[in-house]
Every structure is written in C-alpha cells, then in structure tokens.
Amino acid sequence: MDIKEILSHLTETAGVSGDEYAVSVLAADILGEYGEASADRNTGCVYFKRSGWEKDKPVVLLDAHIDEIGMIVTYITDDGFLKVSGCGGLDNRVLLAQQVTVCGREKLIGIVTSTPPHLEKDSSMAPETEDIYIDIGLSGERARELVDLGDRVLIENCLAELQGGRVTSKALDDRSGMAAIIFALDKLKDKKLAVNVAVLFSSQEEIGERGAQIGAYSIDPDMAVVVDVSFAKTHGESPENCGELGGGPMIGIAPSLSRRLSEDMLRIARENHIPYQTEVMGGKTGTNADAIGIIRGGVPAVTVSIPERYMHTPAEVVEISDIENTAELIAEFLESV
Amino acid sequence: MINELKDLCLLDGISGDEGQVREYIISRIKDKAEIKVDALGNVIAFVKGKNRSKNRVMISAHMDEVGMIVTYINEDGTLKLSPVGGIDPRVVFGRRVTVGKNNAVGVIGGTAVHNLSAEDRKKSVPFDKMTADIGCKSREDAQKLVSPGDSVRFVSDFVSFGDGYVKCKAIDDRVGCAVMLRLIDEGLEYDAYFTFVVQEEIGLRGAKCAAYTVDPDYALVIEATTAADIPEVSGDSKVCVLGGGPVISFMDRHTVYDKELYALAFETAKGNGIPCQTKTRVAGGNDAGAIHVSRGGVRTCAVSLPCRYLHSPSCVIRESDLENAYILTRFLLDRTCNR
Numbered sequence: 275m276d277i278k279e280i281l282s283h284l285t286e287t288a289g290v291s292g293d294e295y296a297v298s299v300l301a302a303d304i305l306g307e308y309g310e311a312s313a314d315r316n317t318g319c320v321y322f323k324r325s326g327w328e329k330d331k332p333v334v335l336l337d338a339h340i341d342e343i344g345m346i347v348t349y350i351t352d353d354g355f356l357k358v359s360g361c362g363g364l365d366n367r368v369l370l371a372q373q374v375t376v377c378g379r380e381k382l383i384g385i386v387t388s389t390p391p392h393l394e395k396d397s398s399m400a401p402e403t404e405d406i407y408i409d410i411g412l413s414g415e416r417a418r419e420l421v422d423l424g425d426r427v428l429i430e431n432c433l434a435e436l437q438g439g440r441v442t443s444k445a446l447d448d449r450s451g452m453a454a455i456i457f458a459l460d461k462l463k464d465k466k467l468a469v470n471v472a473v474l475f476s477s478q479e480e481i482g483e484r485g486a487q488i489g490a491y492s493i494d495p496d497m498a499v500v501v502d503v504s505f506a507k508t509h510g511e512s513p514e515n516c517g518e519l520g521g522g523p524m525i526g527i528a529p530s531l532s533r534r535l536s537e538d539m540l541r542i543a544r545e546n547h548i549p550y551q552t553e554v555m556g557g558k559t560g561t562n563a564d565a566i567g568i569i570r571g572g573v574p575a576v577t578v579s580i581p582e583r584y585m586h587t588p589a590e591v592v593e594i595s596d597i598e599n600t601a602e603l604i605a606e607f608l609e610s611v
Numbered sequence: 612m613i614n615e616l617k618d619l620c621l622l623d624g625i626s627g628d629e630g631q632v633r634e635y636i637i638s639r640i641k642d643k644a645e646i647k648v649d650a651l652g653n654v655i656a657f658v659k660g661k662n663r664s665k666n667r668v669m670i671s672a673h674m675d676e677v678g679m680i681v682t683y684i685n686e687d688g689t690l691k692l693s694p695v696g697g698i699d700p701r702v703v704f705g706r707r708v709t710v711g712k713n714n715a716v717g718v719i720g721g722t723a724v725h726n727l728s729a730e731d732r733k734k735s736v737p738f739d740k741m742t743a744d745i746g747c748k749s750r751e752d753a754q755k756l757v758s759p760g761d762s763v764r765f766v767s768d769f770v771s772f773g774d775g776y777v778k779c780k781a782i783d784d785r786v787g788c789a790v791m792l793r794l795i796d797e798g799l800e801y802d803a804y805f806t807f808v809v810q811e812e813i814g815l816r817g818a819k820c821a822a823y824t825v826d827p828d829y830a831l832v833i834e835a836t837t838a839a840d841i842p843e844v845s846g847d848s849k850v851c852v853l854g855g856g857p858v859i860s861f862m863d864r865h866t867v868y869d870k871e872l873y874a875l876a877f878e879t880a881k882g883n884g885i886p887c888q889t890k891t892r893v894a895g896g897n898d899a900g901a902i903h904v905s906r907g908g909v910r911t912c913a914v915s916l917p918c919r920y921l922h923s924p925s926c927v928i929r930e931s932d933l934e935n936a937y938i939l940t941r942f943l944l945d946r947t948c949n950r
Binding site for chain 2: 366407409411413434586587
C-alpha cells in the first residue's frame with residue numbers, strides 16, 4: 275500500500291466543513307477493502323466496521339476528521355465579486371492574492387482580492403476574512419447563476435514531495451490521520467483481533483467537533499483513539515511547545531484523556547521500538563477526543579497526533595515516516611487490547 | 612499570443628536570473644533579427660522591416676519578475692529569504708515555491724497561527740519571520756541542493772477563468788515580451804530595435820543600459836500596470852480597469868511622458884476603434900523612467916496592460932486587453948517610425 279498515493283487522493287478532494295460528502299465517498303470506497311463502510315450523506319461522516327465484527331467483543335473506535343478548513347460564500351456583489359466568511363480556523367495570513375476554488379454549481383476559479391500598494395500603506399496587518407472579496411471574473415448576473423450563498427471556497431494545493439520524505443499539501447490536517455488509520459487497517463488485514471474495530475471519519479471538526487459527537491454516539495464505543503495532527507516545531511520555535519517532524523506519533527496526555535490509554539500507548543511504543551513523542555496538554559486537547567470522551571456515559575479516549583508544520587495554511591507539511599509510525603502504533607495497540 | 616504568454620509566464624526569471632527567459636526569446640527570434648546580448652544580459656535585437664525607419668525607434672519590455680533570494684541556510688535546514696522587487700509580504704506566506712538550480716520544491720512557512728499571541732495573529736508575517744522549507748533536516752542536507760543567492764520562485768499555474776480572464780505569476784512583464792514577439796512574427800513595416808531587458812523590478816537597471824546602447828530617438832515601453840478595479844475602490848483610486856483596453860500614462864512616479872506621443876496614442880486608438888484608457892493616479896513606474904532620460908533624452912511612450920494583483924503570484928489580466936494592446940502597439944510603432 276502506497277501511503278503517498280492514498281494521501282494524494284484524499285488531500286486533492288474537496289471537503290470543507292459541512293460539505294464533506296465527496297471525500298466521504300472516496301474514503302468509504304478505500305475502507306471497503308477492510309470491512310463494511312458507508313458514507314452518510316446527511317452528516318458527511320464515514321462509518322466503518324472491520325471484518326470479523328462479533329456481537330460481544332468490545333468496540334475500539336478509531337477517529338480522524340474528514341473536513342478541512344476553508345471559506346463560505348455569504349454575499350455576491352453587483353459586480354460579481356464574492357464575500358466570504360471563514361469555515362474553520364483558516365490562517366488569514368495566507369489569504370491575499372490566493373487562487374481559490376469556489377465549489378458552486380460548477381467549480382469556479384477565483385482570486386482573493388489584494389489591495390495594491392498605492393491604496394494600502396500598511397502591509398503589517400493580516401486581512402480579516404470579512405474584508406476580502408473573491409474575484410471570479412464574472413458579471414454579477416453570471417455570478418448569481420453559478421454561485422449560491424453557502425457555497426464553500428477552498429485554496430487548492432495538490433500533494434508535492436519535499437526533501438527528507440516530507441510532503442506538502444492542503445488538508446493534510448487531517449487527511450494524514452485518515453491515511454494512518456487506513457494504513458493501520460491494512461497492516462492488520464486478515465488478522466484476528468480480540469476487539470471490534472470501528473472507524474469514524476468525522477465531519478465538522480474544524481467548526482466544533484460536531485461530526486465526532488454524533489458519530490461516536492451512533493457507534494457507542496468502549497474506547498477511542500483520536501488521530502489528528504499537532505504542532506511540529508518550525509524555525510525559531512521553542513521545543514517546549516511543539517513536537518518534531520520525523521519524531522514519531524505524539525501521544526497525548528491530558529486531564530481530559532484516559533490516563534490508562536495514554537500509558538498503554540507509551541508502553542506499546544516503547545516495547546515495539548516505535549519512535550514517539552509525548553504531547554502534554556493542561557485541559558482539553560482541541561481535537562475530537564474532547565467530544566468523544568463525553569458522549570453517552572463517557573468514553574476513555576487518547577490522542578495520537580501526527581506532527582505537522584504550518585497548520586491551517588495551504589502549505590501544510592508532514593513527514594511520511596510519522597504517518598507510518600502512527601499506523602504501526604495503532605496496529606500494535608489494537609493487537610494488544 | 613495567449614499560448615505564448617503562458618509559455619513565457621511559466622519560465623522562471625527573478626531579477627538578475629533571467630537566463631531561462633532570455634534563452635526562450637533568443638530561440639524564438641534568432642532567424643528574424645540581428646541579436647546582441649549585452650553585459651547585463653539584455654537582449655538587443657535589430658529587426659528589419661519592409662522600409663527604413665525615419666527615426667531610430669526602440670521598443671522594450673522587461674524579462675524579469677519579482678520573487679525572492681536565499682540569503683542564509685539555517686541550522687535546521689530551512690532557508691532565510693529576502694524579497695527581490697517590491698513584494699507585499701502578505702502574498703508570500705503559505706506559498707509553494709521552487710528554489711535554485713535543482714528546482715527544490717518548498718513552502719514559505721512560519722509559526723502556526725495557533726501558537727501566536729492574540730495580537731500577533733492579526734499581523735502579517737514579515738520577511739524576516741518567514742523561512743522557505745524544502746524538507747531538509749539540517750544545514751548540511753540543504754547545502755547539497757541550495758546555496759545562498761539561489762532564486763526562490765512562486766509556483767503558480769497559468770489558468771483561464773471567468774469571462775476571458777487569465778491568472779499567473781510573472782504576467783508583469785511577460786505580456787510585454789509576448790506582444791513584442793508577435794510583432795516580430797508578423798513582420799514590420801519599418802526597421803526597429805527590440806530590447807528585452809533585465810532587472811526592471813529592482814530599479815530599471817537593464818533598460819538604462821539598453822537605451823544607452825540603442826541610442827533611440829523614440830521609445831515604446833510595453834508593460835503591465837496596477838489596476839485596482841475591485842470592490843470598495845472607486846473613482847480615481849481604481850487607476851485603470853480590466854477590459855478598458857491598453858493604458859497610456861501621462862505621468863507616473865518615474866516619468867512625465869512625451870505629450871505628442873501621448874496624444875498620438877489616443878488618436879491612433881480612436882482612429883482604429885481600439886479601446887484605450889489612461890491612468891487616473893500618478894502611481895507606479897516602469898522602464899520608461901530610465902529610458903526617457905538616457906543620453907540626451909528619448910521621447911517615450913508606455914503602453915501598459917491593466918493588471919490586478921500585480922507583483923503577486925496571482926496577476927490577473929483580461930485577454931481582450933492583451934489583444935488590444937498588441938493592435939495599438941502595432942499601429943503606434945509604425946506611426947512613430949514614420950514621424
């Protein structure tokens with residue numbers, strides 16, 4: 275199985291929060307090889323039960339979110355420019371003069387407007403999303419024919435290889451997590467496990483972990499492993515605040531997580547010589563684990579995060595070895611429970 | 612012409628590193644012109660027309676584009692940058708780039724927005740806080756691929772969108788190069804000097820030397836100029852508009868243009884039914900600034916294409932303006948030669 279190829283397909287497909295169905299169909303198709311998978315048109319979530327599901331075995335949920343950050347059309351001006359609002363925490367510092375795709379009745383190319391220097395004396399401030407327009411090169415009348423309010427807008431950027439086994443793309447947050455889960459299932463193919471493995475590729479994480487909340491309720495798991503991305507050190511940053519690219523999965527320890535599961539993960543990583551890092555958080559985790567931990571009567575949860583640079587930009591960077599080691603850790607974990 | 616513009620825009624030619632563009636242009640016109648490459652790398656081409664020109668006329672466009680240059684390789688393998696030409700740092704952060712002779716793919720990054728203070732999140736990222744990240748894990752690794760002084764260029768596709776618009780990097784000033792190549796292809800009425808010059812974006816340097824060498828009576832500069840015809844900008848602040856035809860300036864930050872040529876351009880446009888506009892602000896500047904004060908002075912006119920988001924990886928022009936700029940330039944060149 276070629277992780278880069280899977281990751282390339284997953285990242286190139288549009289799935290801004292609340293509009294994930296296209297990527298859900300793709301992901302369900304990939305998961306179908308390992309069990310029973312379905313894409314839910316209503317919620318955008320992908321539900322999966324691994325082959326060999328038996329009624330009385332405990333259920334381990336593997337979660338990664340399927341949505342990506344983007345924008346949403348809120349208004350069309352008389353001269354055909356689009357106003358937008360953020361859909362997830364897009365890094366506004368990348369916006370000016372970006373090429374975007376408007377996912378309207380047909381896909382349209384647009385450019386984020388940028389005020390030229392003769393009118394803009396101060397380039398030290400990042401723009402607010404509400405201050406930009408999308409230039410789609412159409413009259414107001416044509417724009418209204420092709421674009422509806424509520425259409426999603428995203429910055430496309432296909433997967434490209436960097437040096438050092440690293441890759442860059444949009445939406446590596448959290449398609450990398452999805453790829454790690456798929457790769458873990460691939461490693462365990464045809465193996466008998468003591469647990470049922472459920473996968474949830476959850477929608478709407480970037481706007482408040484909503485897909486995870488309803489998806490995990492439906493699955494009703496006994497424990498959960500949440501696979502997301504977390505901060506890798508960039509130039510000039512302190513190692514106290516970040517992981518390292520290439521350092522292996524970042525195992526979460528936090529008051530909101532199951533300490534037992536965190537310790538299991540650390541032990542399994544050590545026993546199997548899987549490189550890992552710890553990520554200690556003082557309260558909640560900012561991931562789906564926050565929502566999944568408190569569904570129904572409560573679910574023990576742990577985070578396993580893939581280190582990533584430049585989060586929430588179209589130029590996110592991860593190292594393939596971290597995805598592989600994350601998959602390895604998840605597979606070993608599932609074999610040990 | 613639009614296909615040639617695409618080929619030209621996708622070539623990389625940061626100021627001082629215009630080799631790819633120069634080679635392309637030479638290969639295109641080598642059978643149609645007497646070509647000289649000067650000490651700075653300007654291409655100076657004498658093109659024969661059907662008739663001898665009454666005046667020595669120089670028509671000029673610049674080959675270089677804005678970008679960045681590697682100034683230092685950090686210990687962690689990331690690269691420090693300096694802008695080459697006037698770039699708003701806000702159009703650089705988060706972009707994909709290629710670096711150096713080996714075309715190493717990289718991204719321009721910095722601290723993740725989540726890890727900044729509330730105050731810093733609102734600010735743009737200045738050049739000294741950005742790095743190019745080509746994936747290398749150490750200085751030693753990076754040194755195998757890149758060196759200080761390497762060019763850093765935007766990766767930006769050439770795309771058509773909307774109602775006859777195109778977007779790419781480097782449209783400033785490959786549009787000028789495209790117009791001039793087509794003029795040569797279609798044959799001239801009068802002999803003329805075609806100069807494809809270097810280092811415009813860092814101070815009109817190539818044009819100064821090319822104009823000295825050619826020693827023209829008249830000069831036409833073919834350029835791209837800022838259009839601000841976007842929402843919340845009105846009246847004179849728009850400067851010029853896409854779809855309004857080529858732009859003839861009376862004055863910009865470097866040049867007061869020759870009054871007779873200015874009038875001649877409008878008269879020529881009107882007489883031939885070509886849409887044409889002027890700039891409603893004294894803004895911007897181009898190689899005319901160096902050419903019109905060359906030696907004892909050169910009578911100079913600029914024909915510019917209105918361009919949104921100039922000096923970004925997403926320059927936008929309208930195809931109809933390109934066509935009209937070509938037609939106007941063709942007439943204007945003939946009339947200037949025959950004055």
